[in-house]
Amino acid sequence: MEKLNYEVLKESGYQGYILRDAPVKVLQFGEGNFLRAFSDYWFDMANERAGWQGKITMLQPIAQGLTELVNQQEGLYTLYLRGMEKGERVDKRRVVSAVKNCLNPYTEEGFREFLELAKSPELQYIVSNTTEAGIVYDPDTRFEDRPPRSFPGKLTRFLYERFRAGREGLVILSCELIDDNGKELKKLVERHGEEWKLGADFGSWLEKENLFCSTLVDRIVPGRIRSEEERQRLDRENGYSDPLADVGEVFGVWYIEGPESLAEKLPFHRAGLNVHVVPEVAPYKKRKVRILNGAHTGFVLGAYLAGFHIVRDCVQDPVILGFLNKMLKEEIIPILPLDREDCERFASAVEDRFRNPFVDHQLLSISLNSTSKWRARNLPSLLEYHEKFGKLPKCLAMSLAFYFAFYSNGLKQREEDAVLAERPDGEEYRIKDDKAVLDFFWERRNASPESLLLDGMGREDFWGRDLKEIPGLYPLTLENLRRIRRDGAGAAFALAAGDEA
CATH class of the missing domain: 3.40.50.720 (NAD(P)-binding Rossmann-like Domain)
Incomplete structure (x- = not known):
């Protein structure tokens, strides 16, 4: 031809x-x-x-x-x-x-x-x-x-x-x-x-x-x-x-x-x-990072722990979709410095993009370097929401607990550039991040939830600040992490979305 x-x-x-x-x-x-x-x-x-x-x-x-x-x-x-x-x-x-x-x-x-x-x-x-x-x-x-x-x-x-x-x-x-x-x-x-x-x-x-x-x-x-x-x-x-x-x-x-x-x-x-x-272009980049990238980082770690593998399947699940919509429409869009209707149209397009039948976007590929991603994409939204409304956003706060659960779940082996872990259904996965992050979680693989969060949330080199200083965030994250480990990530999604299992 x-x-x-x-x-x-x-x-x-x-x-x-x-x-x-x-x-x-x-x-x-x-x-x-x-x-x-x-x-x-x-x-x-x-x-x-x-x-x-x-x-x-x-x-x-x-x-x-x-x-x-x-x-x-x-x-x-x-x-x-x-x-x-x-x-x-x-x-x-x-x-x-x-x-x-x-x-x-x-x-x-x-x-x-x-x-x-x-x-x-x-x-x-x-x-x-x-x-x-x-x-x-x-x-x-x-x-x-x-x-x-x-x-x-x-x-x-x-x-x-x-x-x-x-x-x-x-x-x-x-x-x-x-x-x-x-x-x-x-x-x-x-x-x-x-x-x-x-x-x-x-x-x-x-x-x-x-x-x-x-x-x-x-x-x-x-x-x-x-x-x-x-x-x-x-x-x-x-x-x-x-x-x-x-x-x-x-x-x-x-x-x-x-x-x-x-x-x-x-x-x-x-x-x-x-x-x-x-x-x-700065406001539009902020919108993209907070809505598109922030959505990814906000739900993929929890979705993987709940048994999912690709983004498209996640947004076809009504509980995860409810979590995603609440996080975007009630917690992120209200704090963005752009027209609300324009942001909502962008968010609707994001849902379409996540449903793309031609792209098998793997959750584990999105999970790479989630520490710096959560710091850049989700932490600013959480802080601005707290400052504006005087309370913590449930879904964004849950995303932090998903992060700690994903990075500490069933750790089995420290490899050269990863930590081998195991999710609740027995499937093995590799956590990939900076060496300091991987060392931190591997060294605390047997730590209690309280100890893990006290140390982990206090790492200013990870987050740019001590997360425990944010009023109410430590006890809420501890409660959420315990729920994820006890009842599973699916129950945690339902709780944060307002439809407790």
Whole structure:
């Protein structure tokens, strides 16, 4: 079967939207699954819905990558968006045609084309997702390297070439998963400019002509077709082979920090897409962390102890779903600094995402490093709820007891990077966390609930504070932990949700 390209696609009888020729308006650092299912999708939709007429050139960020394959397929790839939307199962297929080509700057030709693109008057945007490790200062990155070693170094070199060509600045949309990603990237570019002595005029152009935007991205991208059998079936149905096929959940939202004028410049608003220009992304990140991530950390440890394995099955259980809804709607949403209806819509979308029939999201994979996760995602909500209402939130407090139960239940063996434990039904599982956390629980494997909580809740290095100082939290957690051990996690879920078993 032939690989996907424009001629093969035409012969296959594909009836969807395709844009073959348009100027390159986006340089994208990265050619991986996430950007292809996220930003490339939004630009592709803007072409169809708003007549944006723009193409993307990808830049391979490391020496090994997808350049050859992307160019063989003329930038085309099949995107499957799958999941639940308003309670309905969704399975969409789209051939994305927004990508023109991919450059490998680690070859002489690729690096030359990279610098030549910097001079293009049609270029408007730079998009990046080089992982959290991408936005870092590398002292060994040099201007004369072909290419500079780090991502900020490559970007500085590119922008300097554009400055020398007398072109206007660009909008830089940073999608890396760090706080203030755009601001941090700008600092590094400015630092390289100063250390490489690129001149005050370049620094002034960088500041006045370019807009570095922090962004918040939200879409789960599994990336791969679930099995070889399914991939072969889809290829037969499509009439072509596509090694670049990508898979993402149907839900997706992109928040871009910038001035109101940016909303009109970007093509997404005109296309009616779920991409928003906002004064600050921080409140939306807080909403995501507290609702989506906080929900995961709030129930998965208890759900695993109750005998569940994947997220989808948990939200099909009425008791756990009742716990989840109460935690979100009564304990977390009321303390968030955003419109309540907007937060409730987001929470409803979260429930749909948890029900995704195409993703088997394992509870044990979510359980990794739950100490730092509970501290970042759930503790702030508990504290703010207590401050606002003068009482402890039952579900969030129960989530802390679930944490201590999961980390102390039937400990059997200390391994190099884990503690082997056993849940009530006899199934073994591995607790994975920082060494200090694992050592703490292993050393107290025979401790009483009172002793475990007195020591564990007092570990300021775990929580950033002594949890026992929160009025009423120690006795409530002790009561909850005893109930979990005596009656089981299912009974604890029912108690916290207000429907005591």
